Amino acid sequence: MSGLGELDHPGTPESPGAWDERSQQRMTTAETTSARQEPTTPRRTTADPVRALMHRHRDLCEGAVDPLEIAAGLEAHGVTDRTAARFRHRDVFSLAEEMFARAAHDEDPQRRTTPLATPRVRADWILLTLLPGTIATATTAALRLTHGQTRLTLAAAGTLALALSARAALSRGPLATIRPLSLTRTGPWTYWLITYTVLGDGLLHAAITGGPDAPPTTTAWPLTTAPVLALAWSLAPASWTTHLFTTRARHRLPTSRGLQDFATAVRPLLLGTFALYLSTLTALLILCTTTLPEPPAYAQTLPLGALLLLARLLTIHGFPRAPRLALAAAAAAEATALATSFAARLPGCAFLATPVETLVDTWGPAAVPALTCTAAALPLLIHATRTLTRASAHAPTEPQC
Amino acid sequence: MRIGLLTEGGYPYVSGDARLWCDRLVRGLGQHEFDLYALSRSERQEDEGWIPLPPQVSRVRTAPLWTARDDGVVHGRRARRRFAECYGELAAVICGSSAETPTAEADRFRSALYGLAELARDEGGLVGALRSEGAVRALERACRAPGALRTAREARVPELLTVAGHLERALRPLSLDWYEDDGLGAVDLCHATSGGPAALPALLAHHFFGVPLLLTEYGVRLRTHYLAATDAPPAVRSLLAAFHGRLAAETYDRAAVVTPGNAHARRWQERCGADRAKIRTVYPGMDASPFAEVGESTEGAEPDTLVWVGRVEPAKDLVSLLHAFAEIRKDEPKTRLRIVGAPAGPEGEAYLGHCRALAAQLFPDEAEGPHSVGDNPVSFEEIGGPELPTLADAYAAGAVTLLSSVVEGFPVSLVEAMLCGRATVSTDVGAVVEVIGGTGLVVPPRNPRALAEACVALLRDPERRARLGAAARARALELFTVEQNVTAFHGIYLEIVSRTPVRRVVLDDAGEPLPFAAPAEAHVPGRWTHTATRVVARGGPSWAVRPTPPLPAAEGAR
Numbered sequence: 001m002s003g004l005g006e007l008d009h010p011g012t013p014e015s016p017g018a019w020d021e022r023s024q025q026r027m028t029t030a031e032t033t034s035a036r037q038e039p040t041t042p043r044r045t046t047a048d049p050v051r052a053l054m055h056r057h058r059d060l061c062e063g064a065v066d067p068l069e070i071a072a073g074l075e076a077h078g079v080t081d082r083t084a085a086r087f088r089h090r091d092v093f094s095l096a097e098e099m100f101a102r103a104a105h106d107e108d109p110q111r112r113t114t115p116l117a118t119p120r121v122r123a124d125w126i127l128l129t130l131l132p133g134t135i136a137t138a139t140t141a142a143l144r145l146t147h148g149q150t151r152l153t154l155a156a157a158g159t160l161a162l163a164l165s166a167r168a169a170l171s172r173g174p175l176a177t178i179r180p181l182s183l184t185r186t187g188p189w190t191y192w193l194i195t196y197t198v199l200g201d202g203l204l205h206a207a208i209t210g211g212p213d214a215p216p217t218t219t220a221w222p223l224t225t226a227p228v229l230a231l232a233w234s235l236a237p238a239s240w241t242t243h244l245f246t247t248r249a250r251h252r253l254p255t256s257r258g259l260q261d262f263a264t265a266v267r268p269l270l271l272g273t274f275a276l277y278l279s280t281l282t283a284l285l286i287l288c289t290t291t292l293p294e295p296p297a298y299a300q301t302l303p304l305g306a307l308l309l310l311a312r313l314l315t316i317h318g319f320p321r322a323p324r325l326a327l328a329a330a331a332a333a334e335a336t337a338l339a340t341s342f343a344a345r346l347p348g349c350a351f352l353a354t355p356v357e358t359l360v361d362t363w364g365p366a367a368v369p370a371l372t373c374t375a376a377a378l379p380l381l382i383h384a385t386r387t388l389t390r391a392s393a394h395a396p397t398e399p400q401c
Numbered sequence: 402m403r404i405g406l407l408t409e410g411g412y413p414y415v416s417g418d419a420r421l422w423c424d425r426l427v428r429g430l431g432q433h434e435f436d437l438y439a440l441s442r443s444e445r446q447e448d449e450g451w452i453p454l455p456p457q458v459s460r461v462r463t464a465p466l467w468t469a470r471d472d473g474v475v476h477g478r479r480a481r482r483r484f485a486e487c488y489g490e491l492a493a494v495i496c497g498s499s500a501e502t503p504t505a506e507a508d509r510f511r512s513a514l515y516g517l518a519e520l521a522r523d524e525g526g527l528v529g530a531l532r533s534e535g536a537v538r539a540l541e542r543a544c545r546a547p548g549a550l551r552t553a554r555e556a557r558v559p560e561l562l563t564v565a566g567h568l569e570r571a572l573r574p575l576s577l578d579w580y581e582d583d584g585l586g587a588v589d590l591c592h593a594t595s596g597g598p599a600a601l602p603a604l605l606a607h608h609f610f611g612v613p614l615l616l617t618e619y620g621v622r623l624r625t626h627y628l629a630a631t632d633a634p635p636a637v638r639s640l641l642a643a644f645h646g647r648l649a650a651e652t653y654d655r656a657a658v659v660t661p662g663n664a665h666a667r668r669w670q671e672r673c674g675a676d677r678a679k680i681r682t683v684y685p686g687m688d689a690s691p692f693a694e695v696g697e698s699t700e701g702a703e704p705d706t707l708v709w710v711g712r713v714e715p716a717k718d719l720v721s722l723l724h725a726f727a728e729i730r731k732d733e734p735k736t737r738l739r740i741v742g743a744p745a746g747p748e749g750e751a752y753l754g755h756c757r758a759l760a761a762q763l764f765p766d767e768a769e770g771p772h773s774v775g776d777n778p779v780s781f782e783e784i785g786g787p788e789l790p791t792l793a794d795a796y797a798a799g800a801v802t803l804l805s806s807v808v809e810g811f812p813v814s815l816v817e818a819m820l821c822g823r824a825t826v827s828t829d830v831g832a833v834v835e836v837i838g839g840t841g842l843v844v845p846p847r848n849p850r851a852l853a854e855a856c857v858a859l860l861r862d863p864e865r866r867a868r869l870g871a872a873a874r875a876r877a878l879e880l881f882t883v884e885q886n887v888t889a890f891h892g893i894y895l896e897i898v899s900r901t902p903v904r905r906v907v908l909d910d911a912g913e914p915l916p917f918a919a920p921a922e923a924h925v926p927g928r929w930t931h932t933a934t935r936v937v938a939r940g941g942p943s944w945a946v947r948p949t950p951p952l953p954a955a956e957g958a959r
Contacts, residue, residue: 065552066646069642072628073627075808076808080831082829082845253562258545262558321475390534392532392562395565395566396562
């Protein structure tokens, strides 16, 4: 055997291999027997030729769900109506019917649970998710170390770099959307919410107290950078927890008996993922606020982080509508708070600022983003526990052929 | 007449499947107007563009099958209930959980399918609904219902998701915007060039506007589906097989005429429920002109040469051919074998290399005398070289053409050999017997000895070769030319339209129906508004007939 025989698989189970007895004979006894050789042994025949045929095509017969499937398979192996006549059948269809009826259909077949393709952990997205945190740290350090024009330039450059790196981190890995971008456009709202975290509290405070009289970054209008720093670093745990959630949910798919089973199994997974992210965000926040001597801003940051994670989770699983609505509502509420406190300065409109002032007097300016983000995140959480536990949200994406 | 030609992954795309046939059909029937409705199979196919279209193609509308544009419509409560009802019916029918008579099942399938189509037309948002959890839940309910198929009962969540995804893909044509009065509603006849997705728009046009449907299947779509999905879990296979089977049955039921390409396709169609009365086999047409010179020349080819032409792939069983040739050489030592063809894909490459090695082992090189350079009696060649510039030359080179396949659909190379007037020996596979008729020798597949004996008989009898070759050419020219194909379809078009009642109600300005607004002449063959054409009743005065009509209105091939 030269090994070439392995290449010869003409899709015909009983096709003679390249090197059968005939070739061998011809090679060894060439020219010695010039007379035509009659077949020395008659063809083996059994009383039940269909059984032999079934044995030959046993994979086809046992796996078939329908006689036509056997018929199609037989025809692909070169069985024609003339062949079927040898088995005393009118055509291939009736032969296939007999084979289907006689085949042993396993009543309880061993389930071939082929694990669904789960996304791999890859170096590129891991590094990309660390990038925004690094850039945010560098920018914050630069802001602390520089002054004047340089500081402004660095702040602008740092912000741009941060936005671009966040975009890059969200375009790869578990947080990337596979749907068309036009349907998942939540960017403006997200940027507004984050900007408000940095500037908003100071601006609101200044607005109520009659300012702002100075540009940001002064004592009258302080920047709160620790939340943004924590959020930027938290892209990495967000990616990891999302990856964990997606992978675990995919693993649950084949083992669930029904849709209800799946939902029951996935709900704790979702809540666990959510809690894990929130706790890492809290840890990051503690780290940031202690490193940068800034007042801790748990009330604003944790709801915002929760809101952003839930929005992203819903978007990547194909439910972009609710997140867009929630983010827009939160952004609008914050904008309204600012707008009313400025509009109250108009003559006769002082009543406009009353709710915001009451809120700020009671809990401080951080109450506005905390309340709006919590109010937006809670319905999203409820929505997520209903939609992300559906099996259809975790259906493997179809291959583009 | 205005023909709506529906294709899937074919004409007018450059890389389309049956584009040659459709192109010949459209060019051959210049007296009709053609509206092309093409479904593309992949993004690459769309990017590659179209082939040039003749002027009788008045409009082309395309839609992708490989992606679904979600229109963003979210169903309200009523639409959701409507969807759940229709989809639930569909799921129940394909799970077999409704223990009813086959006719009632077919009715339920039909009402579910058209219900979904009406929902898509009225409300939109079908793509989103088909992907939704509601669809998966309906499938689960149907699978768990009492009386469901055994394989369906085993379906678990991944299988349910797979089936729902397949159904979404299969039902994508329902969401198209073709079902308007100026779309498919405006054509006189829908000609679906394959079953499955291409026939679905035609079915809906029939449902919404009563447009008659002509279905042409050169390969049976259902069979392709069975062969394609062999590694899926049994639950998925059985549910999808049930869906495609019912869709095929519905298509055959609604079609005015079904035209299979050969008897094999015809048997499958009959098996799937097509009424024998509406089946007419129309053989694919081949361009005979490249082979005319070889076919008509009287000089004989080299008397000792056998030719095999085709794509080199394992299904062609060249190994058997080489073994047969070894037998032939025992009786006729001077015979040579020329294997002409390019390998198909990497598997074909490997097979070709293997066959070359086998030929080199079986047949040592030979020379005329002790002083000349020898060569192998088996040669492997490709078309386009200096020795065989065209396909016709390849057939002309041999006295006998061989076909040794174990699996074959419609044997194109056999028809080409027939057009060249060559005697042939072929294996009894696919449509070989009905193509060759009595004009060549047929042996069982995978029987080298029988193949060898038939070849030797022909090699020793030049007169019989000539007789068989002439008969084969006559048969091919009668049955497998482009002209017969085009004429047959022309006849079938006229036949269908003549049997279809006037269906469009023309309204006047006040919105009242206008009687006699669509006169019977609207269905007269040819473009009756054309200035140069005069319409003459059959048997009318001969002077009134146009001197040279481009194509006479002939009866369809029955």
